[in-house]
Amino acid sequence: MCITLAVAENPKTGRHRPMFRSLLCAPIPRDGLPIPTFRVIHHSGSLVPPSKLILRGSLFLTEAAVALLVPRYLLLTGPPPVRSSYLKMADDSSSLGLERAPPATGIVTEKSPFPILFLIPAATFLLWCLYEELYSPLRKYPGPFFGRWTRLWYMYWNWTGNSQLQLERLHNKYGPIVRITPYIIDVDIPEIIQTVFSTKGNWLKTPWYHGSSALVNNQIVLNLFSQTNPKQHAKERKPIAKFYSPSATAALEPHIDSVIKKLCQDLERRFINVPDDKREFDLGQWILFYTWDVTGAVTFSKPFGYLDKGFDFDGVLHAADKAQDYFVVIGAMPFLDRVFDKNPVYRVGPPGFNTSTGISIQRLQDRYTGADKEYHNPDIPDFLDRFIAAKNDDPENVSDPQIISWLMVNMIAGSDTTAITIRSALYFSLSNPKVWSRLNDEIRSKRFQERGMVPPAYKEVRAIPYVDAVVREALRVLPGVSMSMERYVPAGGFTLPNGDYLPGGTIIGVSPYITNRNQSVFGVGADAFRPERWLRDEVGGETEESFQSRLTLMNKADLSFGGGSRSCIGKNLGLFQSYKVLATLITLYDIELSEKADWKVICSWFPRQEGLRVRMRRRS
Numbered sequence: 001m002c003i004t005l006a007v008a009e010n011p012k013t014g015r016h017r018p019m020f021r022s023l024l025c026a027p028i029p030r031d032g033l034p035i036p037t038f039r040v041i042h043h044s045g046s047l048v049p050p051s052k053l054i055l056r057g058s059l060f061l062t063e064a065a066v067a068l069l070v071p072r073y074l075l076l077t078g079p080p081p082v083r084s085s086y087l088k089m090a091d092d093s094s095s096l097g098l099e100r101a102p103p104a105t106g107i108v109t110e111k112s113p114f115p116i117l118f119l120i121p122a123a124t125f126l127l128w129c130l131y132e133e134l135y136s137p138l139r140k141y142p143g144p145f146f147g148r149w150t151r152l153w154y155m156y157w158n159w160t161g162n163s164q165l166q167l168e169r170l171h172n173k174y175g176p177i178v179r180i181t182p183y184i185i186d187v188d189i190p191e192i193i194q195t196v197f198s199t200k201g202n203w204l205k206t207p208w209y210h211g212s213s214a215l216v217n218n219q220i221v222l223n224l225f226s227q228t229n230p231k232q233h234a235k236e237r238k239p240i241a242k243f244y245s246p247s248a249t250a251a252l253e254p255h256i257d258s259v260i261k262k263l264c265q266d267l268e269r270r271f272i273n274v275p276d277d278k279r280e281f282d283l284g285q286w287i288l289f290y291t292w293d294v295t296g297a298v299t300f301s302k303p304f305g306y307l308d309k310g311f312d313f314d315g316v317l318h319a320a321d322k323a324q325d326y327f328v329v330i331g332a333m334p335f336l337d338r339v340f341d342k343n344p345v346y347r348v349g350p351p352g353f354n355t356s357t358g359i360s361i362q363r364l365q366d367r368y369t370g371a372d373k374e375y376h377n378p379d380i381p382d383f384l385d386r387f388i389a390a391k392n393d394d395p396e397n398v399s400d401p402q403i404i405s406w407l408m409v410n411m412i413a414g415s416d417t418t419a420i421t422i423r424s425a426l427y428f429s430l431s432n433p434k435v436w437s438r439l440n441d442e443i444r445s446k447r448f449q450e451r452g453m454v455p456p457a458y459k460e461v462r463a464i465p466y467v468d469a470v471v472r473e474a475l476r477v478l479p480g481v482s483m484s485m486e487r488y489v490p491a492g493g494f495t496l497p498n499g500d501y502l503p504g505g506t507i508i509g510v511s512p513y514i515t516n517r518n519q520s521v522f523g524v525g526a527d528a529f530r531p532e533r534w535l536r537d538e539v540g541g542e543t544e545e546s547f548q549s550r551l552t553l554m555n556k557a558d559l560s561f562g563g564g565s566r567s568c569i570g571k572n573l574g575l576f577q578s579y580k581v582l583a584t585l586i587t588l589y590d591i592e593l594s595e596k597a598d599w600k601v602i603c604s605w606f607p608r609q610e611g612l613r614v615r616m617r618r619r620s
Helices: 020-025 060-069 116-135 152-160 163-174 190-196 207-212 230-244 246-250 253-272 283-300 316-330 335-340 354-369 383-393 400-430 433-444 458-462 465-477 544-557 571-588
Strands: 002-009 016-018 037-042 087-090 177-181 184-187 214-216 219-221 485-488 507-510 589-593 600-603 607-610 613-618
Touching (some): 152 163, 152 177, 163 177, 163 184, 163 600, 190 507, 207 316, 207 335, 230 246, 230 400, 230 571, 246 571, 253 283, 253 613, 283 316, 283 571, 316 335, 316 400, 383 400, 400 433, 400 465, 400 571, 400 589, 400 607, 433 465, 433 571, 458 465, 458 571, 465 571
Parallel strands (some): 184 507
Antiparallel strands (some): 002 016, 177 184, 214 219, 485 507, 600 607
16 A cells, blocks of 8 residues: 655745645555555645655654554544545555555554654654754764764763763773764864863853753842853953952962861861771861861851861752752753753752852841951951952942852852862872872971971962972862863854864863873873873983973863863862862871772762771871
């Protein structure tokens, strides 16, 4: 049996539009199910050539699939009258090359029409995926099979917490360009990093980042991180960028020193000046308490109290982790964020930051009314002082809600990434006796304790070459963001170094975790933690000129703090905390890794390390 579909021609475009009703009017014999094939005729009776049947953007293929794949008895409860103006039935076996199926028994031919509600969308989706794959400019690039058809594969790996390892395996298997979803390629090409992450800002962020925004009074409010409009981002960042400069960060050093002293006091009280069987503990957890309390001190002149209480007493740290987990999963299909978290009816997203928001609002009110005089010293300014000054300087563009937004970015974005760097520097150094020995020797040779400089001044610690190398290597091996950072190719397209052309609108992803292991930049053994790669190899005869050339190459490929106009605004603050606390701990204590240490990395937007279990004792 052949089903002949009538079509009408658009006189302007010359394309043929199928008459969908013709599919629903084909009477099917009661004695069995035919195996239908298609041929298409013009409404005038002439045969339409196959070349005219590929109608991009039309529903022709979908309708054809319904006729071919969906038995007639699923469409109608009974045979309707034949509409000869739409359909002709032909029992022409010579033209079909097919035989009628043998009679079937026991088949119910009168079925409910409701399955069509599922079958048509399913067929439409499958055929759309097929069309997208056939005509995709990314079709040539290798990648996982399911990644070619759906983002669900990508969402799944983000959910597992091992996405950075999976991405590394894919690049090892397929090379520098991997297609990870139907519309995204992940690239490991250091030469294009300065272009993709440039200060021009013409490579726009994708909707991936919108998941970190907030819903306030049924309005989606973007922050410095989730804002994808470069002009709006520049407008929001410009008033406060100067507050994060190296000199401005140095003015906050007294706040950082007070928290470092508090950390040492609590570690000694809880884990050092105690019986031997109670000395083993998770130093990584206390590093997180330290970075969050530093954030409270530099932002409000008052730590949040995690060191004092010794646990996540208000649930903010847990909420931050869950928010990151939600962000990376929902980012694979950004439209789901509006469905789950940003809908005005019922929210099923991650835990909210009501506690952090409440703290920000209360501290702002206290500053206005002078209720924080007990702990706030105007001679040692904090970020809240600076944000209020920005409002006073430009009241038309800076409001109290804008100040709250800036405070929230400080609270949520800065603490975790700094803790990641410190934990990595400690764990990887402790795991390598040679590195740990040299790091201890170089720090203790400065005699900070004997000189009464504990915590040591940042500028002195930063001047120790090997300390700088250890921190930079920790950032390289496990950057604060290990996920693929997505950008749109700008209008006009882009040509890759290999000559491949990518049209505008293509999504390119670049993962710092992957590019930081590129051997053409970081040398053979880029997977290993080796701080010496940031130093001149004098023993090997490397000249200063060669070293500077190599260092420049590594710096250009370094995405540990992002790049270009969207680089991390709190970079200097994070480095201050990292260098100072690392030097302080090594100056005052002997630290050894516990045999029970079970280092584990969960890759969320910020990778979370677990298992930095140590034993510490005070140096004599």
